[in-house]
Amino acid sequence: MRGNLNIIYFILSLFLISIFSTCVVAEKPLSGLLTPDTEAILDRSSSISYSADGNILAVAYEKEVYLYHSLTRNELEISPLILPNMGNDIITSVEFSIDSSNQGDGYLLVGRESIQANTPAISIYDLSSNWAHSYVDDGTDVTSIITIAGDNSFAYATVLADGSEYILEYSFSDLDEPIRSIKTEHDSKISCLDYDEQRDVFISGSSGMIVLDLANGQSEEYSEPGVAIYDCKFSKNGEYAWSSEGDGVKIRDANHEFLQSLTLPNSVNAKKIIFDDDENRLHILTNEYGNSISTYEANGSWDKIENIIFGHEVVDLDINPETGDVATSTYSKYIAIYSDSWVDSRISGSNTNDLDHDGIDDQDDEDRDGDGILNQFDTVCESTTPCNLVADMDFVRNVEVEVNERNLVISESIFFSIQFSESLRLIAAESVDEDGYIEPEERMLMNNAFCSKIDEGALSESWYGLVAFDNNSLIAGTDSVIFSCDGLTNLAHDSKERIKLSWSISYELVNEVNNNYTLTFSAPPELGYGMPSNLVHSYPIMLKVTDPAIKSYSIENWFDTTGSFQLEFVGEEEKNKIEINTLIKYLKYTSFVLFAIAGIFITGLLILRYRNRFKIEDYSSNKKTPPKSKRSPPKDSKTKDTKARDSKKYPYYNPGRRAEGDWNYGDDGGYYYSETYTDYKKASDSLKKPKVRKIKVDPKASKMEVEKPSRRRIVRKKNKENKKIDKTLVDEQNKDNYEDDIADSTEEKIENLVSDEEETKVEINEEKMIEKLGLGINNLANEEDKKSNETDHSEDEMMDKALDKFFT
Numbered sequence: 001m002r003g004n005l006n007i008i009y010f011i012l013s014l015f016l017i018s019i020f021s022t023c024v025v026a027e028k029p030l031s032g033l034l035t036p037d038t039e040a041i042l043d044r045s046s047s048i049s050y051s052a053d054g055n056i057l058a059v060a061y062e063k064e065v066y067l068y069h070s071l072t073r074n075e076l077e078i079s080p081l082i083l084p085n086m087g088n089d090i091i092t093s094v095e096f097s098i099d100s101s102n103q104g105d106g107y108l109l110v111g112r113e114s115i116q117a118n119t120p121a122i123s124i125y126d127l128s129s130n131w132a133h134s135y136v137d138d139g140t141d142v143t144s145i146i147t148i149a150g151d152n153s154f155a156y157a158t159v160l161a162d163g164s165e166y167i168l169e170y171s172f173s174d175l176d177e178p179i180r181s182i183k184t185e186h187d188s189k190i191s192c193l194d195y196d197e198q199r200d201v202f203i204s205g206s207s208g209m210i211v212l213d214l215a216n217g218q219s220e221e222y223s224e225p226g227v228a229i230y231d232c233k234f235s236k237n238g239e240y241a242w243s244s245e246g247d248g249v250k251i252r253d254a255n256h257e258f259l260q261s262l263t264l265p266n267s268v269n270a271k272k273i274i275f276d277d278d279e280n281r282l283h284i285l286t287n288e289y290g291n292s293i294s295t296y297e298a299n300g301s302w303d304k305i306e307n308i309i310f311g312h313e314v315v316d317l318d319i320n321p322e323t324g325d326v327a328t329s330t331y332s333k334y335i336a337i338y339s340d341s342w343v344d345s346r347i348s349g350s351n352t353n354d355l356d357h358d359g360i361d362d363q364d365d366e367d368r369d370g371d372g373i374l375n376q377f378d379t380v381c382e383s384t385t386p387c388n389l390v391a392d393m394d395f396v397r398n399v400e401v402e403v404n405e406r407n408l409v410i411s412e413s414i415f416f417s418i419q420f421s422e423s424l425r426l427i428a429a430e431s432v433d434e435d436g437y438i439e440p441e442e443r444m445l446m447n448n449a450f451c452s453k454i455d456e457g458a459l460s461e462s463w464y465g466l467v468a469f470d471n472n473s474l475i476a477g478t479d480s481v482i483f484s485c486d487g488l489t490n491l492a493h494d495s496k497e498r499i500k501l502s503w504s505i506s507y508e509l510v511n512e513v514n515n516n517y518t519l520t521f522s523a524p525p526e527l528g529y530g531m532p533s534n535l536v537h538s539y540p541i542m543l544k545v546t547d548p549a550i551k552s553y554s555i556e557n558w559f560d561t562t563g564s565f566q567l568e569f570v571g572e573e574e575k576n577k578i579e580i581n582t583l584i585k586y587l588k589y590t591s592f593v594l595f596a597i598a599g600i601f602i603t604g605l606l607i608l609r610y611r612n613r614f615k616i617e618d619y620s621s622n623k624k625t626p627p628k629s630k631r632s633p634p635k636d637s638k639t640k641d642t643k644a645r646d647s648k649k650y651p652y653y654n655p656g657r658r659a660e661g662d663w664n665y666g667d668d669g670g671y672y673y674s675e676t677y678t679d680y681k682k683a684s685d686s687l688k689k690p691k692v693r694k695i696k697v698d699p700k701a702s703k704m705e706v707e708k709p710s711r712r713r714i715v716r717k718k719n720k721e722n723k724k725i726d727k728t729l730v731d732e733q734n735k736d737n738y739e740d741d742i743a744d745s746t747e748e749k750i751e752n753l754v755s756d757e758e759e760t761k762v763e764i765n766e767e768k769m770i771e772k773l774g775l776g777i778n779n780l781a782n783e784e785d786k787k788s789n790e791t792d793h794s795e796d797e798m799m800d801k802a803l804d805k806f807f808t
Contacts, residue, residue, distance in 0.1 A: 028308055028326060029453040031339040031534040033423045034059075036066045037075055045329035047094045047111075047316050053101040054322035058108055059335055060091040065110060069102070070320060072345050073337070078131050081110075083123050089113045097147040097154070097172075104128045107172060109154055111142035122156060124175070136175050138168055144193035144204075153179055157190035157204060165190050167202055167213065185211050185219060192232040192242070199254065203240050205229035210242050212256075220256055230270060235298060236277040243270035249284060251302070260302045264288070274319060281305075285317055289452075290431055290445035293317065293326065308338060311449025312431045331430035334423055342534060355389060357539040357559055370537035371395045372417040372498065393542045393556050395498060399524065401467060401545045403569070406512045408474060410463050411504040414527070414536045421490070421499040429493050438493040447487030450501055450532070456483045458529035459505060466525070470518040473510050480508035501532070515571030519545065522564045547571075 034057075036042060047060040050070070057068040063086050067079040083091070093111035100106025108125040120135035121142050139158025147154045148169070155169040165186040169179040184190065186206040193204050200215035207228055212220040224244050232242035238254030249262040249270050264270065264286060272285040275298065282296045291314040295306035310328060317328040325339040347359035355362055356370030366374050369391040381387035398413040416424065424446070429435070431442040460481050464474060474480075486502040524541055527533035541558035550571040 027306075027453075027455065027530065028324075028338040028340045029530050029532045030336060030450070031325070031342050031532065032073055032337045033420065033427075034068055034073060034335040034337065035333055035423070036061070036080065038080070042333040044331050045315065045333065045335055047091065048318050048327055048329045048335070049094045049096050049108075050318045050320050050327065051096045051100040051102065052098050052106060052321065053103075054320040054325075055102040056096070056100070057318075057327055057335075058094045058096065059327075059329060060094050060110070061333070062090050065091065065094060065108075068335075070323070070325070081108075081125065081131065083110060083112070083120075084133065085119055086112075087119060088115060089119055092141060092143045093145055095145040095147065095154075098149045100127060102127075107147075107154075109145050109147070109156075111145050111156065114140040114142065121158060122154075124172070126172075134175055136170055138178065139166070141189070144190060146193055146195050148195055148197060150197055151179065155193070155195060155202070157184075157193045159189070165204075165206070167193065167204065182213050184213065185209070185221060191229055194232055194234045194240070196234040196238055196240070196254075199238055201234075203232045203234060203242070205232045205242055212240075231273045233273040233275050235275040235282075239298075241273055241275075241282070243273055243284070245269055249273065262296065262302065271314075272317065276319070278321070283319060285314060289448060291328075307452075309449045309452045310336065310338075311446040312336065312427045330427055331434060332426050334427055336427070339534070340530075344534070356391070356537050357561070358537055367417075367537070370540055372415055372536065374417070374419075391540055391557070393540075396540050396542055397527070397536065397538065398542045399544070399558070401519075401543070403513055403519070403545075403547045406509045408467060408507045408509060409504060410467070410507075411502065413500055413502040414531065416499045416501070416535060418498055420535055421497075424499060425491065425493055425495070428491065436493065438491060443488075443491055446491065447485075451485035451487055451503070453530040453532075454483075454485060454503060455530045456481070456505075459483065459503075460507075462525040462529055463505065464507070466522045468520045468522075469509070469513075470520070471511075472513060472517065474507040475510055482506040513547070515550065515569075517569055519567045519569070520564055521545075521567070523560050523562055524558055526560065 042061050045059050045061055049058050050056070051058075055070050056076070057070055059066045059068070061080075063083065065079075065081040065083070067076040067081065068074065069076060083089075089112045091110055092113055095109045095111075097106040097109070100108065104127050106127050108127065108131075110123040110125070112120055112123060114121045114137070118137065120137050121139040122136050122145065124134045124136070126132045126134070139156070139160060142156050142158050145154060145156045151169075151171065152173065153169055153171045155167055157165065157167050160166050165184045165188075167182040167184060167190075169181075171179055182202065184204055186204065186209060188207045190204050190206050193202065195202055202213040204211050204213070208223060208225045210222040210224070210229060210232060214220065222242075224247065227247060228245040230243045230245070232240065234240045239251060239259065240254075241249050241251040243249045246267075246269065248264045250258075251260040251262070253259050262270075262284070265288065268286050268288045270284045270286050274283040274285075275281075276283060280298045282298045282302075284294050284296070286292055286294060288294070289309045290312065291310045293308045293310075294304055297303045297305055308326060312328075313331045315329045315331065317326060319326055323339065323341055325337060325342060328336045328338070330336060344360065346361075346364050348361065349359075350361075353362050354360065354365070355368050356365070358365065358370065362368045367378075368375060368388050369378070371378070371391040371393075372395050373388075373392065375388040378388040381390050381392070383390045395415045400411045402409045402411075425438065428442050428446045429438050431445055432439060433442075457478070460478065460483075464476070467474075483505050484503065486504070489500045489502070490497040491499055521543075524539075524543075526538040527536065539559045540556070543555040543558045544552065545555075545567055546552040547569050550569045553567050555565075
């Protein structure tokens with residue numbers, strides 16, 4: 001989680017810096033990675049120094065010093081320098097004298113840790129005598145060495161036996177005794193040292209203090225309590241500057257007057273200061289963007305004019321005084337060289353025997369076909385021609401041109417060799433955390449380092465005139481150009497693929513492209529405009545031209561010597577455009593038709609709705625009941641209390657409504673079937689129970705089986721009673737009020753039926769009891785009744801079902 005927060009903070013810092021600071025795009029891309037030609041395991045490079053003529057580069061590796069020729073980038077025959085009497089010592093610094101050259105002039109001074117008293121503090125190599133070695137043994141842990149031209153001497157800062165910090169000056173011709181020994185005011189290790197030869201002033205810094213030891217023996221001190229001092233330097237004009245932790249760079253003139261303070265963003269520190277006396281510039285190595293070197297004008301304006309982003313850890317760096325190339329040591333065995341002017345010494349002016357057009361004769365070219373695969377490894381291909389003469393078009397420089405409406409987009413991709421890809425991954429993995437893994441922050445730093453080198457202006461100018469339309473053109477100016485960099489792909493630490501770097505640029509066209517046009521291509525440009533041209537081949541080129549709406553072209557082996565050629569794009573014929581007046585008329589008549597259809601449709605819906613209309617009250621729960629009759633029902637002789645019976649109210653539901661609101665009292669009074677029913681049980685329970693006669697019976701005869709009365713007889717009896725009741729009602733009621741009387745008499749029928757049924761059951765039980773007891777009933781009649789009961793059994797079941805259906 002903490003790592004993710006660090007990444008977020010880092011991204012925010014990059015964003016803020018890009019907004020509030022002036023960042024100048026560098027012109028020096030990564031030009032090469034140097035590595036010692038040895039089978040020994042080397043941990044990392046540390047101190048680094050160019051000779052005065054810029055032809056020799058010295059790099060320290062713990063106990064050895066490797067030497068390279070700056071032009072050929074090959075190791076010198078004398079390399080490496082193995083220091084004698086090293087024991088457990090390590091190298092702390094290297095420095096060439098100001099008169100050194102590869103012609104055998106000058107000296108190379110190597111500072112040593114010198115833990116033991118009898119071991120050398122500085123090893124001195126004389127270039128004029130074939131790198132003869134000598135040394136001085138005064139002091140320990142020498143990290144700051146300077147050379148003084150006028151006296152042909154050198155000075156260094158160290159601690160002596162009394163525990164004090166000293167500045168010792170020795171002559172190259174006499175290493176036995178120092179020319180002078182200055183006891184400084186520092187109470188901690190001296191971290192930086194420089195000398196103003198014109199004014200004979202030493203400047204030195206330690207934790208929290210800057211001291212100037214003047215020629216008259218006096219000193220000038222500047223205190224910064226508790227703050228680490230990283231570096232301090234003089235310019236040729238006597239101006240001096242020092243950098244401190246968290247406080248940027250402070251600059252004063254020769255009279256110790258304040259000149260300028262270079263403020264750096266938070267958490268950004270200046271680790272090294274270099275005054276370029278020839279160009280009057282100030283270079284500062286900072287940990288901004290991972291690590292970068294910023295260049296300022298030293299003519300009084302102190303404007304920032306250049307910034308080189310490295311994207312990896314930088315232990316030390318030096319600038320070639322002749323070419324301006326920047327060499328950096330890393331947390332690995334590799335030395336990174338940044339240059340825009342270095343030319344391989346093998347390049348000649350003749351291309352008669354140069355397959356990949358890189359200027360190197362094929363006999364000396366390690367990669368003849370220019371696909372990034374060394375000749376000794378380029379053995380797999382599908383051609384009968386030797387594979388090192390047939391380029392793999394998937395890994396050469398790829399250029400894609402796409403025409404899309406009003407834009408012309410050009411994309412370019414280059415592929416680093418397998419060897420360089422492995423080296424770059426190792427450097428990237430040690431940029432932030434030395435764990436061997438490429439973290440997201442490290443990947444972002446490396447992508448930013450490569451993309452920041454590309455000069456958008458130079459890129460736009462290089463490709464602007466190479467693609468031309470027959471009926472269109474590109475809009476000039478930076479406002480119509482959009483640049484984007486995709487960065488590095490396949491940068492993962494465990495990847496075995498070749499790393500690819502891609503960018504794209506979009507030009508705006510004057511007119512939108514049509515379906516018939518011709519593109520004309522001129523000779524392609526060489527790699528430049530901030531691209532790492534020394535690491536990949538410019539030719540051959542795999543060209544792909546595409547119009548997504550029409551077709552695509554693929555051209556292999558596009559070289560700088562290829563003449564101009566044309567590509568035709570012919571699409572389908574465009575249909576004639578409809579005139580505006582015709583379109584208006586069409587829409588007008590179409591709208592009329594649509595409105596007419598819509599009107600017919602809506603009318604049909606209304607008619608259907610009217611025919612299928614209904615009233616809400618027909619489906620509501622508040623059903624209308626038939627009106628009450630004004631006439632009273634006829635009195636029943638069997639009912640003793642008719643008034644009490646009429647006062648009873650029996651609930652019934654939904655007797656049904658006839659058409660047009662009329663009620664049929666005859667049918668409606670009969671309570672025909674509906675979704676609800678009359679509660680007959682409640683009505684029957686309200687009637688009085690008939691009285692039962694008590695008779696004496698024989699106990700033995702009571703055990704005999706009692707015959708179940710026939711339900712059929714009961715039903716027949718009920719039918720007879722119903723006929724009598726109906727006849728009586730018809731006679732007693734008036735024809736004018738017939739419909740009203742039917743409804744009232746129906747209620748009496750139900751009550752009479754219920755009472756008759758109870759009386760019938762009682763009479764049947766009495767008859768059966770008498771028969772069982774032998775009172776006037778013979779056995780023969782019983783057998784006949786029994787047979788008739790069996791015969792009517794099936795009919796009883798059918799009647800039971802019909803009655804159940806009727807009552808339910």
